[in-house]
Every structure is written in C-alpha cells, then in structure tokens.
Amino acid sequence: MEEVKKFFENINKEQIINTAIIIIVSMVLYKLISYILKKSEKQEKVKLFTSKKSKTYIKLIRSIIRYAFFAVTVLIVLQINGIDVTSVLAGVGILGAIFGLAIQDWLKDVIRGSTILSDNYFSVGDIVKYKEHEGKVIVIGLKTTKIQDIRTGHVISIANRNIEEVQLISNLVYINIPMPYEIEVEKAEKCIGNIVDNISKSENVNECRYLGVNDLADSSIKYLIEINCSPTNKLQVRRNALKTILEGMAKENISVPYNQIDVHNK
Numbered sequence: 556m557e558e559v560k561k562f563f564e565n566i567n568k569e570q571i572i573n574t575a576i577i578i579i580v581s582m583v584l585y586k587l588i589s590y591i592l593k594k595s596e597k598q599e600k601v602k603l604f605t606s607k608k609s610k611t612y613i614k615l616i617r618s619i620i621r622y623a624f625f626a627v628t629v630l631i632v633l634q635i636n637g638i639d640v641t642s643v644l645a646g647v648g649i650l651g652a653i654f655g656l657a658i659q660d661w662l663k664d665v666i667r668g669s670t671i672l673s674d675n676y677f678s679v680g681d682i683v684k685y686k687e688h689e690g691k692v693i694v695i696g697l698k699t700t701k702i703q704d705i706r707t708g709h710v711i712s713i714a715n716r717n718i719e720e721v722q723l724i725s726n727l728v729y730i731n732i733p734m735p736y737e738i739e740v741e742k743a744e745k746c747i748g749n750i751v752d753n754i755s756k757s758e759n760v761n762e763c764r765y766l767g768v769n770d771l772a773d774s775s776i777k778y779l780i781e782i783n784c785s786p787t788n789k790l791q792v793r794r795n796a797l798k799t800i801l802e803g804m805a806k807e808n809i810s811v812p813y814n815q816i817d818v819h820n821k
Contacts, residue, residue: 677723700721730780
C-alpha cells in the first residue's frame with residue numbers, strides 16, 4: 556500500500572510522458588511482430604509455413620506474444636513510475652496461493668493449450684468432432700480452441716481443458732455393400748468392382764477400393780469398400796456413394812436384401 560500511495564503522490568508529467576511512450580512502443584513492436592508472423596504464414600513459396608502444423612505454431616506464438624507483451628509493459632510502467640517491481644512480484648507470489656484455486660481452470664486451459672501441439676492432438680485446418688459438432692479447427696489459442704461447424708458454419712469455442720473430448724476425424728469412409736446369399740461371390744465382386752470404379756470417378760473422392768467380405772449377416776453377405784476423401788465432404792460423398800451402389804446393383808438386376816421371416820406350416 557505504501558508503494559501505491561507513493562506512486563500517486565510523486566506522479567508528474569514526465570512520468571506520464573514516459574508511460575505513454577512505453578505503451579506506444581510496446582504496441583508498435585507487438586503490431587510489427589504480428590505483421591511479420593502473418594506475412595510468413597501467407598508465403599506459400601516457403602514450405603515451412605504452408606503446413607498445417609506450422610500455421611498452428613504461428614497462431615499459438617501470436618497468443619503467447621500477446622500475453623507476454625502485456626505483462627512486460629505493465630511491469631515496465633510500474634518500474635518507471637517508482638513502484639518497486641520486485642516487491643510487487645513478491646506480493647503476487649504470496650497472493651498466488653490465495654487466488655490459485657480461482658484460476659485453476661484458466662491454468663488448465665493454458666497448460667493443455669501448450670501441449671496440444673507437443674502431443675499432436677490436431678492442427679489448424681483439421682476436421683474434428685466435439686460432442687454433436689463436427690468442424691474445422693480455425694484457431695488454437697492458449698485458453699480455447701475454435702472450430703467452425705461444417706454443417707452450420709457456426710464457430711464453437713472449446714476450453715482447452717476439455718481437449719480429450721475432441722475427436723480427430725479421419726479422411727476415410729467405410730460402407731458395407733449387402734449382397735444376397737443367392738448371388739455367387741464372383742458375380743458379386745464383379746458388380747462391386749464396377750461400383751468402386753464409378754465411385755472413384757465421383758466428385759471429391761480421392762480413392763475408392765474394395766476390401767473384401769466383411770460379414771455374413773442374417774440375410775446378406777456384406778462386402779466392405781473404403782473411400783478416401785476430405786473430411787469436410789464425407790457426408791455428401793457417403794450419400795453419393797450409396798446412390799451409386801443402388802444404381803450399380805440395379806444395373807446387374809441384384810435386389811438389395813432385407814430381413815425376411817419364413818413361416819412353416821405342419
């Protein structure tokens with residue numbers, strides 16, 4: 556309290572000017588560093604900065620720099636205005652134990668945010684699922700991660716302490732094609748081969764391949780195919796693939812099997 560009283564008693568124009576200069580210089584330096592980072596991120600010719608992980612690092616560095624500049628600027632301003640920063644820091648250390656519980660969630664967010672990259676959870680640009688939302692990661696900060704829902708376009712903020720609930724969506728779609736038991740395997744696989752070729756030529760599909768017999772179900776033999784596509788297009792790719800499957804089976808006069816109940820009379 557003595558230091559604070561002394562501050563207000565001894566305040567003068569020179570201190571005000573010095574304070575303003577420090578704040579302006581700090582803001583200019585922060586803007587300059589942010590500009591350099593943004594420019595580096597946009598340089599498509601530099602391979603280091605075109606990868607998703609590099610972009611994630613840049614966004615995280617920006618967040619760290621923002622907090623660091625704020626803290627350093629405050630300490631410098633206090634020092635040039637006659638407040639002993641050492642005693643302030645000591646007082647903060649004592650008070651730390653008191654309000655530590657109040658900010659423990661904030662600390663968890665910061666700690667988890669710094670480990671997202673080291674543990675390789677995901678990067679900016681990846682498609683993830685959080686509860687009922689599936690979206691593209693657009694920002695990874697120290698406290699929160701933001702995703703844009705691919706269905707609605709809404710931006711959802713996720714506290715980094717809840718990062719274990721986030722699932723990274725793969726670029727693979729698996730579909731079982733049911734074929735009647737009456738259809739020989741050779742004929743079924745020939746039909747599936749044509750279906751796979753047609754799906755491979757579909758929009759937004761990188762690759763489609765046949766994996767083999769996947770299950771002997773009650774009313775059908777299930778043949779499994781794998782489709783490789785961008786996670787942002789998975790829903791539509793699946794719809795298009797199902798349509799292609801129905802058309803391919805109809806072309807070969809193969810009916811889609813369904814559960815049947817046989818009743819025998821004595």
